[in-house]
Every structure is written in C-alpha cells, then in structure tokens.
Amino acid sequence: xxxxxxxxxxxxxxxxxxxxxxxxxxxxxxxxxxxxxxxxxxxxxxxxxxxxxxxxxxxxxxxxxxxxxxxxxxxxxxxxxxxxxxxxxxxxxxxxxxxxxxxxxxxxxxxxxxxxxxxxxxxxxxxxxxxxxxxxxxxxxxxxxxxxxxxxxxxxxxxxxxxxxxxxxxxxxxxxxxxxxxxxxxxxxxxxxxxxxxxxxxxxxxxxxxxxxxxxxxxxxxxxxxxxxxxxxxx
Ligand SMILES: C[S@@+](CC[C@H](N)C(=O)[O-])C[C@H]1O[C@@H](n2cnc3c(N)ncnc32)[C@H](O)[C@@H]1O
Numbered sequence: 001x002x003x004x005x006x007x008x009x010x011x012x013x014x015x016x017x018x019x020x021x022x023x024x025x026x027x028x029x030x031x032x033x034x035x036x037x038x039x040x041x042x043x044x045x046x047x048x049x050x051x052x053x054x055x056x057x058x059x060x061x062x063x064x065x066x067x068x069x070x071x072x073x074x075x076x077x078x079x080x081x082x083x084x085x086x087x088x089x090x091x092x093x094x095x096x097x098x099x100x101x102x103x104x105x106x107x108x109x110x111x112x113x114x115x116x117x118x119x120x121x122x123x124x125x126x127x128x129x130x131x132x133x134x135x136x137x138x139x140x141x142x143x144x145x146x147x148x149x150x151x152x153x154x155x156x157x158x159x160x161x162x163x164x165x166x167x168x169x170x171x172x173x174x175x176x177x178x179x180x181x182x183x184x185x186x187x188x189x190x191x192x193x194x195x196x197x198x199x200x201x202x203x204x205x206x207x208x209x210x211x212x213x214x215x216x217x218x219x220x221x222x223x224x225x226x227x228x229x230x231x232x233x234x235x
Contacts, residue, residue, distance in 0.1 A: 062127020066094035147234035
C-alpha cells in the first residue's frame with residue numbers, strides 16, 4: 001500500500017489544551033478501540049520480564065495525562081520514569097497525577113529531544129502516529145540506541161496495514177467505533193476530524209521493518225482493526 005507523507009501534527013493542531021484531565025481520560029478510553037486491552041498486554045509483558053520490586057528505568061513518549069505511566073508505576077513502584085509531552089497542559093495533568101518522586105518531566109517534541117539515560121523500557125501509547133514516516137523511522141533508531149541490550153520498546157498505536165482491503169475495512173470499523181462510543185456530537189466531530197486529518201498512520205509491516213532495521217527483534221503482541229501493540233527488543 002502507498003503511504004502518504006504528511007507534516008507532523010503540532011500541539012496546536014491536536015488542541016489538547018482545552019481538555020480537563022477527567023474528560024480526557026474518559027474520552028481516550030472510549031475513542032481508541034482496545035485502549036484497555038493494549039494496556040493489559042503492556043503490563044503483562046513488563047511483569048513477564050521484570051520483578052515487581054525492580055528499579056527499572058522507563059521512558060514514556062507522549063505521556064498525556066499520565067494514564068499509562070500510572071498503571072506501570074502501580075505494578076513497579078520502584079521504577080524511575082522520564083516522561084515527555086509537547087503539550088504543557090497534558091504535562092501539567094500528568095504532574096498532578098504522578099507527582100515528583102522518581103520522575104523527570106520533559107516538555108518538548110520527542111522526535112527532537114536528546115535522551116541520554118539508557119532504558120530498560122521505552123513506552124509509547126497512541127502518540128507516535130502523528131509523526132511523518134521518516135520521523136517515525138528516525139525515532140525508532142533513537143529508541144534502539146537508548147535501550148539497554150535486551151531492553152524493550154512497547155509501542156501501542158494506531159497503524160494501518162499493507163493490504164488495502166484490510167486497511168479500508170479496519171478504518172471503517174474504527175470510525176464505526178467512534179460513532180458508537182462518542183457521547184456527544186461535538187466529541188464525534190473532534191475525534192473524527194483528529195483521525196481523518198491529523199493522524200498519519202504507517203503500515204504495521206513498514207514499522208516492523210524499521211524497528212528491525214534499527215537493531216531490534218519485533219513481535220506483534222496485539223492487533224485488532226487499527227490498534228496494534230508491537231514489542232521491539234534490542235539485540
Ligand atoms: C493520545 S495521548 C496518549 C496518552 C496515554 N499514553 C494514554 O494512552 O492515555 C498522546 C500524547 O502524545 C503527545 N504527543 C504527540 N506527539 C508528540 C511529540 N512529537 N512529542 C511529544 N509529545 C507528543 C500528545 O500531546 C498527547 O498528550
């Protein structure tokens with residue numbers, strides 16, 4: 001399937017600043033199909049690899065309101081976090097939720113920020129699909145350089161697929177889910193606009209290849225419609 005190259009979305013495009021934390025938390029879970037399931041798979045994989053008392057070093061790209069990080073912290077209370085978001089509103093929500101212990105907040109674009117501390121796990125849930133495709137490739141190289149040998153990148157996101165008929169069906173199911181699960185007309189318009197014009201989905205196949213090219217082995221942990229969770233392990 002031919003992939004169209006789009007400019008990456010900015011914080012102003014994404015318009016998250018008007019969102020209160022409670023409303024955002026409710027809306028993202030209903031607007032993203034299988035949001036709960038990918039988080040369950042992320043926790044299962046982390047628990048399989050690390051002891052609950054281990055002081056793992058975790059970098060989260062696109063922390064949002066801190067929903068994902070709070071689940072990881074509950075399972076790994078000694079984890080050291082570095083979390084990034086380019087929306088100051090979102091980062092403020094995350095700070096309120098996660099506090100200041102064992103966590104560093106970075107305001108900025110994760111495709112541009114330089115990271116230095118080697119990580120046991122890099123996590124990104126529903127954030128990377130806004131980057132251009134070349135931006136995604138470069139980010140995967142950066143992530144692979146940051147991971148300790150055997151370290152993992154858990155990448156949950158909206159992705160399309162190489163087969164055009166499957167891709168079209170998955171998108172139809174995704175939009176149908178939005179129609180069924182948004183609670184107001186305004187919410188449907190916002191999320192449908194977001195998904196139609198701001199998202200820049202790459203195929204799962206290409207992203208698996210880019211991760212392998214970056215030096216990782218790759219496994220699909222979850223895949224239904226456009227929602228996919230990839231596990232990339234640094235060699
Ligand atoms: C949809 S939220 C997901 C948050 C959380 N993981 C969850 O699933 O609830 C994605 C976040 O990524 C941030 N984001 C998107 N692109 C980014 C970029 N290039 N650099 C930094 N943050 C970015 C957005 O501002 C948003 O807060």
